[in-house]
Amino acid sequence: MIKFLDLHKINARFDIPFQEQFKQFLDSGYYILGKQVATFETNFASYCGTKHGIGTSNGLDALILIFKAYKELGLLQDNDEVLVPANTFIASFLAVMHSGLKPVFVEPDLETYNLSLSEIEKQITPNTKAILAVHLYGQIADMQSINTLAKIHGLLVVEDAAQAHGAVYKNNKKAGNLSDVAAFSFYPAKNLGALGDGGAITTNNDALAAVIRKLRNYGSTKKYVHDSIGFNNRLDEIQATFLNIKLPKLDADNEKRREIAKRFISEIKNEKITLPFYDNSKNHVFHLFVVLVEDRTHFTNFLMQNEIETLIHYPVAPHKQEALKDFASLKLPVTELIHKNIVSLPISPVLTEKEITQIIQTINAY
Structure with a gap:
């Protein structure tokens, strides 16, 4: 039988370093937002070509954190419209709705399955404030056209890059560095998969990154001091350990x-x-x-x-x-x-x- 995806065989290639690093993880006694998370955030940001990489609990939480951070910065408000490709995984819609925003379904291009520029233009209204560009199945959306259109209409552009780790656009920039901010998932079946749930956010926006870091950790920038209504959306230290091993491959x-x-x-x-x-x-x-x-x-x-x-x-x-x-x-x-x-x-x-x-x-x- 040819399995659809043999995760055991994929991860067996890393068995020895997994075992070695897991032992170091156990011995460290530091299990939340430790050295491995910090190292992975630096490594993944460098890989994507962005200033900031922020580890999160999963890809859905990464998207929610992005939208919530934009609301905290005053760039989005309740019931603002976000254009979303109609044929994406439901998580793209859940993130918009959990953030108090309104998803607008946009038909895809039948050739690429990604957002159709002509369909985007049809759906823009005075209430439209952002475009969620999904790189479906691992293929980068038409980001040059999307960014140009967004600039004309003053819209934010968010990449859902959960399936596109390492994809390179025609400007030689990678997925995750083609918009204002991007969300990734490291669900085990992804091209870069953890051994459990995990996610990340990449951006070049210092203010946005600071708010996201705060929100993912109970709204706190200093232990037991909470400035915002935050969440517990941190990347696990052990998953960061595995991701650090797998990223070079x-x-x-x-x-x-x-x-x-x-x-x-x-x-x-x-x-x-x-x-x-x-x-x-x-x-x-x-x-x-x-x-x-x-x-x-x-x-x-x-x-x-x-x-x-x-x-x-x-x-x-x-x-x-x-x-x-x-x-x-x-x-x-x-x-x-x-x-x-x-x-x-x-x-x-x-x-x-x-x-x-x-x-x-x-x-x-x-």
Whole structure:
């Protein structure tokens, strides 16, 4: 069986340093916001090319902290509108709503699955204050156009880079350094995954970074002195330890994912399968390799019968979720088409050439 994602095999490559660093972690006696978190924050900021890296408990909390910090700075207010791609993971919407803001669903570009500039322009109103640009499946959104449009309308731009660790834009800047501020997730299945939950925020804005650091730690800048209504949203020291070990391997792992994607795109020859758009640049790190197929159930059953696991990211569009039932009446045909027909194929840095060939041959035989 070819697993969709073999996390044990991915992390087994780091077994010895994990064991060594875990022993040092235990011996340190310092388990919250210690040396490893500080080191990772410095390392990850440097990797992304930003002044600040701030470790958080997870990617959703990272987004909430960003929006809450903007409210504390007076740049956002309750019920301000945030433009969000309609086909993203629900966390993007939850962050906006938990922050007392109003999400506005924007149809994606069917070729890239990312925000469509023309659709963004249609949704801008006097109440629009920010754009949440999601780099879905690991491919950077059209940030040059988004930033230009945002500047014209005086909008904040926030990156949801939870799936795009290490992706490089055409200006040679990485995801996380293409907007005012960015949120990352280190959920174990991510290209840079922890061994539990974790997240980070990157920004070049000193004032914003200071407020976020305060908010993630009970609204405190000094022990037992609390200036704001804060949260407990800190990155765990032990997860930072694991991330520090894995970060130097990220670029090589991303390159392996791109090599696999190139094989899929060049060798899968089946008219029933629509392959993802890819311009052969480093702007895509293929966190997921997503294809479109008309009869998804038949296709996934066929692959399972041939011992190939698949997943669907995501089977139900956010506006059709019970949690967001207030938006159920929205007409979003592109989003609904995507969610009805997408399938994620196995892709990871530990797939073997034999497994890659088997996936290609099986799909061509479908």
